[in-house]
Amino acid sequence: MRSRILTPAFVLCALPAVAQETGLTLAIQLEPPHLDPTSAAAGAIDSVLYANVFEGLTRFASDGSIEPALAESWEVSEDGTTYTFALREGVTFHDGSAFDAEDVKFTLDRARGEDSTNAQKVLFEGIEEVAVVDPQTVEITLAEPDGALPFNLAWGDAVIVAPESAEDIKSAPVGTGPFVFDEWVQGDRIELARYGDYWGEAPALETATFRFISDPTAAFAAMMAGDIDVFSNFPAPENLPQFENDPRFQVIMGSSEGETILAMNNAEPPLDDVLVRQAIAHAIDREAIIDGAMYGIGTPIGTHFAPHHPDYVDLLGLSAHDQERARTLLAEAGLSEGLRLSLKLPPPPYARRGGEIVAAQLREIGIETEIVNLEWAQWLEEVFRGQDFDLTIVSHTEPMDIGIYARPDYYFQYASPAFQQIMATLKATTDPEERSELLAEAQTTIAEDYVNGYLFQLAWPTVAAAGIEGLWANQPTQANPLADVRWTE
Amino acid sequence: MLSYALRRLISLALSLAVASLAIFLVVEVAPGDPAGFMLGTGAQPDTVAALRAELGLDQPKLERYLSWAGGMLSGDFGTSYTYRTPVAGMVADRLWVSLPLALYALALSTLLAFPAGLYAAARRGRAGDVAVMGATQLGIAVPNFWFAMLLVLLFSINLGWFSAGGFPGWSDPLAAIKALTLPAFALALPQAAILARVLRSSLIDVLGEDFIRTARAKGLTRFQALWRHGVRNALIPVLTIVGLQFSFLLAGAIIIEQVFFLPGLGRLIFQAISQRDLIVVESVVMLLVFAVILVTFLTDLAYAWVDPRLRRRR
Numbered sequence: 001m002r003s004r005i006l007t008p009a010f011v012l013c014a015l016p017a018v019a020q021e022t023g024l025t026l027a028i029q030l031e032p033p034h035l036d037p038t039s040a041a042a043g044a045i046d047s048v049l050y051a052n053v054f055e056g057l058t059r060f061a062s063d064g065s066i067e068p069a070l071a072e073s074w075e076v077s078e079d080g081t082t083y084t085f086a087l088r089e090g091v092t093f094h095d096g097s098a099f100d101a102e103d104v105k106f107t108l109d110r111a112r113g114e115d116s117t118n119a120q121k122v123l124f125e126g127i128e129e130v131a132v133v134d135p136q137t138v139e140i141t142l143a144e145p146d147g148a149l150p151f152n153l154a155w156g157d158a159v160i161v162a163p164e165s166a167e168d169i170k171s172a173p174v175g176t177g178p179f180v181f182d183e184w185v186q187g188d189r190i191e192l193a194r195y196g197d198y199w200g201e202a203p204a205l206e207t208a209t210f211r212f213i214s215d216p217t218a219a220f221a222a223m224m225a226g227d228i229d230v231f232s233n234f235p236a237p238e239n240l241p242q243f244e245n246d247p248r249f250q251v252i253m254g255s256s257e258g259e260t261i262l263a264m265n266n267a268e269p270p271l272d273d274v275l276v277r278q279a280i281a282h283a284i285d286r287e288a289i290i291d292g293a294m295y296g297i298g299t300p301i302g303t304h305f306a307p308h309h310p311d312y313v314d315l316l317g318l319s320a321h322d323q324e325r326a327r328t329l330l331a332e333a334g335l336s337e338g339l340r341l342s343l344k345l346p347p348p349p350y351a352r353r354g355g356e357i358v359a360a361q362l363r364e365i366g367i368e369t370e371i372v373n374l375e376w377a378q379w380l381e382e383v384f385r386g387q388d389f390d391l392t393i394v395s396h397t398e399p400m401d402i403g404i405y406a407r408p409d410y411y412f413q414y415a416s417p418a419f420q421q422i423m424a425t426l427k428a429t430t431d432p433e434e435r436s437e438l439l440a441e442a443q444t445t446i447a448e449d450y451v452n453g454y455l456f457q458l459a460w461p462t463v464a465a466a467g468i469e470g471l472w473a474n475q476p477t478q479a480n481p482l483a484d485v486r487w488t489e
Numbered sequence: 490m491l492s493y494a495l496r497r498l499i500s501l502a503l504s505l506a507v508a509s510l511a512i513f514l515v516v517e518v519a520p521g522d523p524a525g526f527m528l529g530t531g532a533q534p535d536t537v538a539a540l541r542a543e544l545g546l547d548q549p550k551l552e553r554y555l556s557w558a559g560g561m562l563s564g565d566f567g568t569s570y571t572y573r574t575p576v577a578g579m580v581a582d583r584l585w586v587s588l589p590l591a592l593y594a595l596a597l598s599t600l601l602a603f604p605a606g607l608y609a610a611a612r613r614g615r616a617g618d619v620a621v622m623g624a625t626q627l628g629i630a631v632p633n634f635w636f637a638m639l640l641v642l643l644f645s646i647n648l649g650w651f652s653a654g655g656f657p658g659w660s661d662p663l664a665a666i667k668a669l670t671l672p673a674f675a676l677a678l679p680q681a682a683i684l685a686r687v688l689r690s691s692l693i694d695v696l697g698e699d700f701i702r703t704a705r706a707k708g709l710t711r712f713q714a715l716w717r718h719g720v721r722n723a724l725i726p727v728l729t730i731v732g733l734q735f736s737f738l739l740a741g742a743i744i745i746e747q748v749f750f751l752p753g754l755g756r757l758i759f760q761a762i763s764q765r766d767l768i769v770v771e772s773v774v775m776l777l778v779f780a781v782i783l784v785t786f787l788t789d790l791a792y793a794w795v796d797p798r799l800r801r802r803r
Contacts, residue, residue, distance in 0.1 A: 033527065033571035033572060033764060039540075040527050040528065040529075041527065041530070041531060041532065042527070115539045116536060116539065117543060118536065119529050119532045120531045121532070121533055121535075122533060170573050185658065185752060186582060187583060187751075188656055188750075212750065214747070215747045215750070218641075218653065218748050221645060222652075222655075227654065376521075376763060377523075377525070377526045377763070380529075381521050381522055384530060385525060396530075398530075
C-alpha cells in the first residue's frame, strides 16, 4: 500500500463526505451521444437513463427476469396474439403531464413507423396494431404469437416517451422514472435529481452525477482520489486486486450479456467447411485468452448463450482445447498447410489483446492470420455490413440474442434451416418448459455446427466506495438503476 | 507595416480555402458511415436509410461541401450528427476549457523557460548551465501524459490537493483554475524545456555579435549587456517557437484532456472521430487550422515588429 500523507488540506477535503450521503458520483466509460434511448444503439444512453429517467411497460430486474414497470399487469389472449396491458395509475412525466394509454400508443407507433430511427426496430416488427381501450388499458395485437413481447418491451429502446416532449428528448429527456434530468455539461457530466412525484418508492439518493472516463489510468486515479464513488465497468482490470485489498473500496464482479466470440465467415471458403471451423474451435485455449487478455476475469462459454441464464447448457466439451485433434481435422479438410486467414479486430481490449493470443494459438496448428485493426465505424462497415472478413473477435452485448443465428444474412452468414425452424417454433411457444427445451436445442445446434469460436462471457466489474449498496452486479441490459442505491455509512 | 500585414492576410485567406477543401475530402474518404455507427448492429437497413436522410447524408458530396463551407463563412458550422446540436455552440463550450488551458500552459512554460534560458546563457559552460541543460533534456524526454500521471499520483492520490480530473465550470473561477493547474503543468513542462534551450542558444549566438562587445566596452556587465541588448535580438527564434507551441497546446492537448477527463476541444474531436461525427471533425479541424494560420500570421507580425528589416518586401 502506498503511504498516505495526511495534510491539513486533505483533512479539509475529507470533511464534506459526511454531507455527501444523498449524492452519488458514478463514472462510466463512454459519454452518451445524445439522451434519446429510442433512436441510437449507444449503450451509454441506457447506462445513464434506463430505469432512472425513462421507464418502459416492463423492465429488466437485476437477475435478468422481466418485471412490471409502467404496466401493472398483462394478459395474453388464448391464441397468443393479443396482449392487454393494465397501466399503472397516478404516473406522471417529469414535465407534470399524466401518463396514459395514448403515450404508449404514441411510443410504439413512433418506434415502428416508416421513418423511425429506432436502432432495435426489429423488436416491434411483430406488432400489428396498438389500440387504446381506455386511459389505463392498452391492447397490442400481434401478427403471430410471440412469447417474447414482455421481454422486448423491457429494452431501453422501448421506453415510454410523451408526444409533448419526444421532439426534444435528445437534449432534454422527459420520462416517468425516479430521477429527473437536470443538466448535461457535454464532455464532462450529466446530473440527475430525485423526482418528487415518482409513482414508486422514493429513491434514497437526492442527486446523481454521471461522469465519463475511458482512459484506464485516469479511471484508477479518479477512483483513488475519491472523485468518483462508483465506476461501472471499470476499464483497468489489472488494478482490481488493488481495490479488493483496500478497505475503502468494494469490487463487485458481475456478468454482462456480452458473449465474446471468434466470429467466422461461414459463407466463404475455407470457413464454409465445418471441419475447418471445428479445427479452429479446438485450437482455442479459452483460459489462456481470459488470463492473457482479460487479467483472468470472464467465464468460458461453449455456445452463444449467457452462462448465468437458467437455460444455459454447458457445451464446452464440444470444443475443448486439443491441438492434436485440430491438426487432424485440418488435414481431413485437406488444408494442413499454408492456410492464411484475415483476423479483423475492433478497438476494445478483449478484441485487440485477445486477437494476438488467438493468432498465436492458430499458428500452433498451422494457420497464419493477418491481423487488421479497425475503428468501430470501419468494423461496422467492413466486417458487419460488408461481410469482408475471415475471422473477427467481437462481444455480442444484446440480451438473449441467439436469434441472430437464424438470420442467414447476418454478418457471419450461418444458413441452417434446422436452426431457423427451432427459432420459429420457439417464437410461437409460450410454455416455459418447452421454451427451455427449445433454447437448449438451439444452443447445441450452433455449438455442433461450430458456427463461431465461443470464447467467454464478458465480465462487468464495478468498483465502488465501501459504503454503497444496491448497485446492479450483473448487466441484463446496460444500465445503472439508482432507485435502490444508498449509502450505508 | 500595413502592406506587409495585407500581403500576409491574403495568403491567410488562401490557405484557409485550400485547407477547407482538403479537410472535407480527407474526412469524407475515411470509411465508416455515421448513421450506421449510431444505430449499431441491431438496426435494419431501412432504419439506417431513414437516419441518413434525416442527417442529410444522402445529399451529393459537392452540395454538402458548399453548404458546409458557405455556412462557415457566416459562422454557421452545421449541426452535429450525433449530438444534434449546432457545432458552433459545442465548439464554443469546449473552447472555454481548451483556450484557457493553452494560455495557462503557455504562460507557465514562458515563466519557467525565460529565467532558465537567461541563467544558462549567462553561465554558459559552467555548472549552472550544465544543470539547467540537463534538466531541460529530461523535460523534453519525459512524455507529457506520463508526467501528468505522476502529477496525479502525487497531488491527487497521495496529497489530495487537487482532484484527479474533470472540470467544474467557470461559475467558480478559482475552482476552474485549480482544475486546470495540473493539466497546464503537464502540458507546459516539455514546452518550457524546448523554449529554454532555444532561448539559451539564441542568446549565446547574439552574445558573439559585435554590438555586445561594444556594449561590454561601454562598461556594462555581462548580464546587463545580455538583458539590454541581447534579449530583444534573440527573440525571433523564440517567438517562432512560442507561436508553434500555442497551436500545439491548443490542438495537442488531446491526450492530456483524456488523462484529466477535461471537456475540451481535444476530447470533443477524439469522440467525434470514433463516432464518425464527420461534421464536427471537419469543423473542429478547420478551426484548429484557422488557429494555427492565425497564430502564424500574428507571429509574422510580431517578427516585423521586433525586426524592422522584415517589413520590407524582399
